[in-house]
Amino acid sequence: xxxxxxxxxxxxxxxxxxxxxxxxxxxxxxxxxxxxxxxxxxxxxxxxxxxxxxxxxxxxxxxxxxxxxxxxxxxxxxxxxxxxxxxxxxxxxxxxxxxxxxxxxxxxxxxxxxxxxxxxxxxxxxxxxxxxxxxxxxxxxxxxxxxxxxxxxxxxxxxxxxxxxxxxxxxxxxxxxxxxxxxxxxxxxxxxxxxxxxxxxxxxxxxxxxxxxxxxxxxxxxxxxxxxxxxxxxxxxxxxxxxxxxxxxxxxxxxxxxxxxxxxxxxxxxxxxxxxxxxxxxxxxxxxxxxxxxxxxxxxxxxxxxxxxxxxxxxxxxxxxxxxxxxxxxxxxxxxxxxxxxxxxxxxxxxxxxxxxxxxxxxxxxxxxxxxxxxxxxxxxxxxxxxxxxxxxxxxxxxxxxxxxxxxxxxxxxxxxxxxxxxxxxxxxxxxxxxxxxxxxxxxxxxxxxxxxxxxxxxxxxxxxxxxxxxxxxxxxxxxxxxxxxxxxxxxxxxxxxxxxxxxxxxxxxxxxxxxxxxxxxxxxxxxxxxxxxxxxxxxxxxxxxxxxxxxxxxxxxxxxxxxxxxxxxxxxxxxxxxxxxxxxxxxxxxxxxxx
Numbered sequence: 001x002x003x004x005x006x007x008x009x010x011x012x013x014x015x016x017x018x019x020x021x022x023x024x025x026x027x028x029x030x031x032x033x034x035x036x037x038x039x040x041x042x043x044x045x046x047x048x049x050x051x052x053x054x055x056x057x058x059x060x061x062x063x064x065x066x067x068x069x070x071x072x073x074x075x076x077x078x079x080x081x082x083x084x085x086x087x088x089x090x091x092x093x094x095x096x097x098x099x100x101x102x103x104x105x106x107x108x109x110x111x112x113x114x115x116x117x118x119x120x121x122x123x124x125x126x127x128x129x130x131x132x133x134x135x136x137x138x139x140x141x142x143x144x145x146x147x148x149x150x151x152x153x154x155x156x157x158x159x160x161x162x163x164x165x166x167x168x169x170x171x172x173x174x175x176x177x178x179x180x181x182x183x184x185x186x187x188x189x190x191x192x193x194x195x196x197x198x199x200x201x202x203x204x205x206x207x208x209x210x211x212x213x214x215x216x217x218x219x220x221x222x223x224x225x226x227x228x229x230x231x232x233x234x235x236x237x238x239x240x241x242x243x244x245x246x247x248x249x250x251x252x253x254x255x256x257x258x259x260x261x262x263x264x265x266x267x268x269x270x271x272x273x274x275x276x277x278x279x280x281x282x283x284x285x286x287x288x289x290x291x292x293x294x295x296x297x298x299x300x301x302x303x304x305x306x307x308x309x310x311x312x313x314x315x316x317x318x319x320x321x322x323x324x325x326x327x328x329x330x331x332x333x334x335x336x337x338x339x340x341x342x343x344x345x346x347x348x349x350x351x352x353x354x355x356x357x358x359x360x361x362x363x364x365x366x367x368x369x370x371x372x373x374x375x376x377x378x379x380x381x382x383x384x385x386x387x388x389x390x391x392x393x394x395x396x397x398x399x400x401x402x403x404x405x406x407x408x409x410x411x412x413x414x415x416x417x418x419x420x421x422x423x424x425x426x427x428x429x430x431x432x433x434x435x436x437x438x439x440x441x442x443x444x445x446x447x448x449x450x451x452x453x454x455x456x457x458x459x460x461x462x463x464x465x466x467x468x469x470x471x472x473x474x475x476x477x478x479x480x481x482x483x484x485x486x487x488x489x490x491x492x493x494x495x496x497x498x499x500x501x502x503x504x505x506x507x508x509x510x511x512x513x514x515x516x517x518x519x520x521x522x523x524x525x526x527x528x529x530x531x532x533x534x535x536x537x538x539x540x541x542x543x544x545x546x547x548x549x550x551x552x553x554x555x556x557x558x559x560x561x562x563x564x565x566x567x568x569x570x571x572x573x574x575x576x577x578x579x580x581x582x583x584x585x586x587x588x589x590x591x592x593x594x595x596x
Contacts, residue, residue, distance in 0.1 A: 016098060016109060016130075019109055019128060020096050020109060020111050023055060023109065023111035023126040023127075023128060024094060024096075024111050024113060024126075026053045026055055026126050027111055027112070027113035027124050027125065027126045028113055028124075029053075030046075030049055030053065030057055030124050030126065031113055031115040031122075031124040033045075033049055034046065034049065034057075034059060034068065034124065036117060036120065036122075037067075037068075038059075038067035038068060038074070039067075039068075039074065039075070040073075042059055042067055042068030042074070043068050043069055043070070043073060043074050045068065046058070046059065046068045046069060046070035047070045047071075049070070050070035050071070053126070054128075055126045055127060055128050056070050056071050056108070056126065056127040056128070057069075057070040057124070057125070057126055057127075058070070058074075058077075058080070058124075058125040058126075058127070059074075059122055059123070059124055059125075060080045060083075060086055060112075060122065060123040060125060061122060061123075062090060062121050062122070062123070063079075063081060064079040064080045064081025064082070064083075064086065065079060065080075066078075066079075066080055067122065080125075083097065083110070083112075083125075084097045084099075085097040085110040085111065085112040085125060086112050086123050086125065088112065089112035089113060089114045089123050089125075090114060090121075090123065093113075093114045094111070094112065094113055094114065095110075095111070095112040096109075096110065096111050096112075097109075097110045098110070098130065101127070106129055106131070107129070107130045107131070108127045108128060108129055108130060109127065109128050109130055110125060110126075110127045111125065111126050111127075112124070112125040113125075113126075176204060176208070177204070190205070229247075229249035229250075229251075230249060230250060230251075232249060232251055233251065234251060234324050234325060234326055235248075235249060235251045235252030235253075235254070235255040235256070235304075235324070235325030235326075236248070236249045236251070236252055236322065236323070236324055236325070237252050237269065237272075237322070237323040237325070238311070238320060238321070238322050238323075239269050239282070239320055239321050239323070240319065240320045241286070241318065241319065241320060241321075242268075243268050243269045243270065243279075243282060244266060244267065244268055244269070245265055245266065245267055245268075245269055245272065246265065246266075246320065247265070248265065251325075252325055255302070255304055255325050255327055256272055256273065256298070256325075257298065257300055257302070258272060269282065269323075273296065274298075274299070275296045275297070275298070277294045277295075277296055278294070278296060278306065278323075280294070281293075281294050281306065281308050281323075282308065282321055285308055285309070285310045285318075285321055286310075286318070290309065290310070291307070291308070291309050292307070292308045292309075293305065293306060293307045293308070294306050294308075295328070301329070302327065302329050303327075303328050303329045303332050304325050304326065304327060304328065305325075305326040305328045306323055306324070306325055306326075307323070307324045307326070308321055308322065308323045308324070309321070309322055310322075352385070352388040353388070355380065355381075356381050356385060356388075359377045359378075359380050359381045360381065362377060363377050363378070395530065408451045408454065408541055408542070409451050409452075409453075410449050410450060410451060411449070411450075411451075411452065411565075412447040412448075412449060412565035413447055413448050413449075413450045413452045413455055413565075414447050415441060415445065415447070415448060415455075415480045415491070415493065416441045416480075418452065418455055418456055418459060419439055419441070419459065419478060419480070421456065422456060422459045422460055422463055423437060423439070423463070423478075425460065426463055426464070426467060429467055430467060430476075433467065433470075433472055434472045434473050435467060435470050435472070435473070435474050435475070435476060436474075436475050436476070437463075437475075437476045437477075437478070438475065438476070438477045438478070439477075439478045439479070439480075440477070440478070440479045440480070441479075441480040442479075442480060442481045442482070444481070444482055445480045445481050445482055445491055446482070446491060446564040446565060446566055447564065447565040448491045448562040448563065448564055448565060449542075449562070449563045449564065449565045450542055450562055450563075451542075454538045454541075454542075455538075455562075457534070457535075457538060458535050458538050458539065458560065459493075459495075461531040461532065461534065461535050462495040462535065462558050462560075463476070463478070463495060464531065465531060465532070465558075466495055466496075466497040466499065466556075466558075469497065469499035469500050469556070470497045470498060470499035470500075470555075471499065471500075474497060474498040474499060475497070475498050476495070476496070476497045476498075477494070477495075477496045477497075478493070478494065478495050478496075479492075479493075479494045479496075480492070480493050480494075481494075482564075483561055487545070487561055489563060489564055489566065490544070490545075490561040490562060490563055490564060491561070491562050491563075491564050492559060492560070492561055493559070493560040493561075493562070494557055494558070494559050494560075495557070495558045495560075496555065496556070496557040496558075497555050497556055497557075498554070498555040499555050499556060500552075500553065501550050501551050501552040501553050501554050501555055501556055502548075502550040502552065502556055503552055504550075504552075507548060507550065510532055510548065535560075539560055539562070542562050542563065543563055544560060544561050544562040544563065545559075545560070545561040546558075546559070546560055546561075547559045547561075
């Protein structure tokens with residue numbers, strides 16, 4: 001044990017020495033790359049070089065004044081003349097020190113390199129956090145301690161085995177006979193002599209080997225069966241003819257939502273499932289039905305599909321039942337969603353098609369000869385055809401977003417110009433509706449890392465919704481600011497209106513396809529019911545968040561959080577463009593206003 005600290009310290013010293021040589025080399029490289037200047041210009045150069053080298057860089061004058069710093073403004077740092085590595089570098093040309101930084105309050109390895117240019121002298125210092133090194137040394141110390149403990153345990157175990165072997169040589173025959181009598185697996189018995197007792201030992205050994213082989217085969221089969229049952233995604237229940245459970249795997253316990261402390265074996269099946277359909281199912285099997293299946297709905301709402309079959313012995317007579325449980329909750333939910341989606345699409349398509357067909361039939365009659373009437377009817381047909389086209393376009397857009405077929409071209413996007421473009425689109429509508437629109441973009445708000453076209457699509461949908469549901473004389477406020485500390489690195493975009501508001505019970509469903517709070521009004525205003533579903537998927541693709549606050553009768557605030565361009569990988573050009581697919585990612589707090 002006393003060697004553990006010595007080994008750990010030796011390893012740490014070796015790694016520190018290796019790191020120091022690397023930092024000396026980086027300091028020499030940095031000294032050649034850094035300009036002979038000071039202040040913000042040198043700070044910026046230090047920061048760029050530090051990002052490339054992965055180390056902190058400080059440039060210090062011979063009197064200790066900090067000329068440049070990669071992590072903090074050099075003007076805010078104290079005099080470094082007392083730093084030991086700086087003093088050594090001034091004296092010998094290079095210096096090294098391991099200590100806690102008063103600036104960063106962390107343990108660092110410092111190396112300093114003296115650079116001269118004519119009569120000019122400066123110190124280029126590099127520093128590296130030793131947090132990872134300390135963790136490695138601590139891990140090594142734990143491994144050494146664990147190895148010593150394990151070696152001691154193995155040595156003790158070996159001593160015990162040797163002592164037991166000596167005792168077993170004396171009592172092995174008695175112990176062997178007792179184990180056979182108790183049905184235990186006995187060790188291999190070698191006769192010591194060829195007399196009658198040796199013959200008995202040989203026969204006992206043969207019998208023990210045969211019994212052990214049979215038990216081993218049974219154990220392998222049992223373990224194989226248990227492994228199969230544990231790895232199955234389906235739940236398996238085996239009962240006797242009375243309905244008492246004799247075998248149940250863990251998946252069945254999970255599906256039936258049984259408490260861990262509840263012992264399922266020996267209980268009646270109806271006690272565990274608590275659905276009369278399972279009794280009907282086993283009754284049919286008992287009457288000779290070869291296979292049976294049922295859907296069971298548990299108390300918690302989970303739906304299980306049960307397939308059951310009788311178990312028969314070699315004589316053909318049943319001795320129990322096996323039930324296989326499949327969790328079809330999600331499948332049934334998706335079936336409902338599919339039916340609802342088909343019904344909604346059919347309904348949404350039927351409305352404009354019915355209007356188009358009705359007016360077309362009217363135009364085919366005498367009314368078609370009257371030009372004013374025909375023009376009015378054609379205008380209605382054109383409006384419904386346009387709405388039908390918007391619906392199909394939105395469905396295609398939503399499908400492409402969900403399937404990841406629409407590329408995202410990520411770049412640093414300033415929000416103010418995008419907002420100006422969006423508001424210009426709605427200028428006439430807001431003016432005719434007597435709705436005032438105010439925007440406020442905080443100067444501290446950074447650009448967002450986004451696809452400019454998709455970002456504009458999000459804002460168009462949100463502003464369009466706000467205008468639709470805000471009465472004449474109302475107000476719409478759009479603000480952009482850095483997000484709260486809980487969402488650091490994000491930019492918050494709020495679209496608030498003084499409209500009709502949304503009932504609390506409707507909030508969770510707002511981003512569903514075709515969901516509308518006011519169906520008739522939304523259709524009259526030209527909405528397809530897909531706007532917020534598209535917004536949600538675009539925000540998800542940007543790793544953003546969508547949330548809503550609404551008070552019925554007082555208005556709604558839709559909040560979008562998007563990553564700032566500052567979250568790009570260090571060293572990457574923020575103006576460069578990255579392309580990726582719009583994938584269906586997870587989004588926190590996704591909800592929103594009624595779809596446009």
